[in-house]
Amino acid sequence: MARIDTPTRVETLKEATRVAENITRLTPYRPGKPVAEVERELGITGIIKLASNENSLGPSPKAVAAIHNYASKMHVYPDASSFELRNSLSAHLNVASDTIVLGNGSDDIIHLLGVTFLEPGDEVIQGYPSFVRYESAAILNNAPCHLVPLTSDWVHDLDAMAERLNSHTRMVFITNPNNPTGTIVSQEALERFIAKVPERALIIIDEAYYEYAAPSPDYSDALRYVREGENVVVLRTFSKIYGLAGLRVGYGVMRSDIADSLHQTREPFNLNLMAQLSAVAALADQEHVTKTVEMNEAGKADFYRAFEEMGLDYTPTYGNFVWFDTRKNSAAVFQALLREGVITRTGDVFGAPTYLRVTVGTQSENTKFLNALRKTLSSS
Numbered sequence: 187m188a189r190i191d192t193p194t195r196v197e198t199l200k201e202a203t204r205v206a207e208n209i210t211r212l213t214p215y216r217p218g219k220p221v222a223e224v225e226r227e228l229g230i231t232g233i234i235k236l237a238s239n240e241n242s243l244g245p246s247p248k249a250v251a252a253i254h255n256y257a258s259k260m261h262v263y264p265d266a267s268s269f270e271l272r273n274s275l276s277a278h279l280n281v282a283s284d285t286i287v288l289g290n291g292s293d294d295i296i297h298l299l300g301v302t303f304l305e306p307g308d309e310v311i312q313g314y315p316s317f318v319r320y321e322s323a324a325i326l327n328n329a330p331c332h333l334v335p336l337t338s339d340w341v342h343d344l345d346a347m348a349e350r351l352n353s354h355t356r357m358v359f360i361t362n363p364n365n366p367t368g369t370i371v372s373q374e375a376l377e378r379f380i381a382k383v384p385e386r387a388l389i390i391i392d393e394a395y396y397e398y399a400a401p402s403p404d405y406s407d408a409l410r411y412v413r414e415g416e417n418v419v420v421l422r423t424f425s426k427i428y429g430l431a432g433l434r435v436g437y438g439v440m441r442s443d444i445a446d447s448l449h450q451t452r453e454p455f456n457l458n459l460m461a462q463l464s465a466v467a468a469l470a471d472q473e474h475v476t477k478t479v480e481m482n483e484a485g486k487a488d489f490y491r492a493f494e495e496m497g498l499d500y501t502p503t504y505g506n507f508v509w510f511d512t513r514k515n516s517a518a519v520f521q522a523l524l525r526e527g528v529i530t531r532t533g534d535v536f537g538a539p540t541y542l543r544v545t546v547g548t549q550s551e552n553t554k555f556l557n558a559l560r561k562t563l564s565s566s
């Protein structure tokens with residue numbers, strides 16, 4: 187017999203599924219559109235994705251071989267301590283292995299930092315526009331997140347961020363190079379800023395694009411602050427230059443007492459077996475990294491030249507993506523580029539409605555993008 191719900195029962199059910207107020211304020215992450223989705227929607231093939239700052243050269247062949255070699259071992263749980271990968275990173279970075287915490291992407295470390303350290307009443311500070319996951323970590327943990335606009339050159343305004351510091355500040359995020367703008371802060375500016383941050387706050391320096399910026403003499407050394415015992419966490423990832431975005435491997439380097447706290451929070455097996463094995467192999471293949479940096483430098487030069495020819499303002503980048511002003515509605519330019527088979531990122535999600543962010547790809551991808559852009563801008 188069908189049960190007739192009384193109003194009281196309906197109210198009780200609603201009450202039981204009421205979402206916490208802070209969760210209602212979370213905006214779901216909008217990833218770059220996957221190629222298969224765009225091909226399905228538009229009924230075309232041969233689409234290229236220059237939307238998520240992945241490595242167009244793909245992963246190191248050595249990382250692929252590691253997975254082939256161990257595929258038959260996937261019935262075994264991974265090493266919960268990621269011993270080998272932490273040791274490889276420790277040697278590579280010249281830091282103690284107990285200062286490294288691995289995560290299911292550096293997203294995972296951002297999440298862990300929030301869950302572990304933020305309490306109601308704490309405040310978070312970040313630059314804007316920048317990577318969106320910091321604010322999500324703050325909201326998730328009921329901490330207000332102050333978005334401090336970048337300077338007019340799209341650089342983190344560390345003086346303005348310092349003005350927002352107070353006794354409630356618990357976390358400050360500095361994205362270096364910044365996503366989506368590709369800009370960096372200088373070592374002196376970083377130094378001055380760190381000196382002003384209260385002792386109860388963590389400074390998180392997100393270096394997801396570190397390997398692209400590292401060859402530049404004006405790029406700062408953030409690991410130095412970890413070695414000196416500061417409240418600094420440096421985030422890096424295997425998703426970008428190492429080409430392992432699909433496997434999800436990121437890490438943070440921090441004082442071992444901070445690392446211990448994150449280990450208390452993290453899932454025991456937050457780094458899967460294939461991720462651990464392929465990251466060890468990828469790290470050992472620095473030739474692949476060098477090759478990627480060379481491809482990126484050549485691609486950047488092609489982009490700059492073309493933007494100058496088209497009379498478009500762009501921001502010189504320290505990453506593998508370029509932030510430029512289309513001078514049109516970038517959502518419309520984005521759609522037109524999609525129809526030409528190129529996926530990019532619109533600036534509207536970053537509060538800059540005429541800007542686009544495009545990943546530097548292989549030479550043929552870059553040419554396809556530039557031809558599509560010329561066509562789009564001349565016809566709109």
Ligand SMILES: Cc1ncc(COP(=O)(O)O)c(C=O)c1O
Pocket residue numbers: 238239290291292293294317361364365392394422423424425431434435436
């Ligand atoms: C600045 C920045 N930080 C962190 C991430 C997250 O990377 P992961 O794939 O390691 O989670 C990204 C990815 O786009 C990023 O741009």
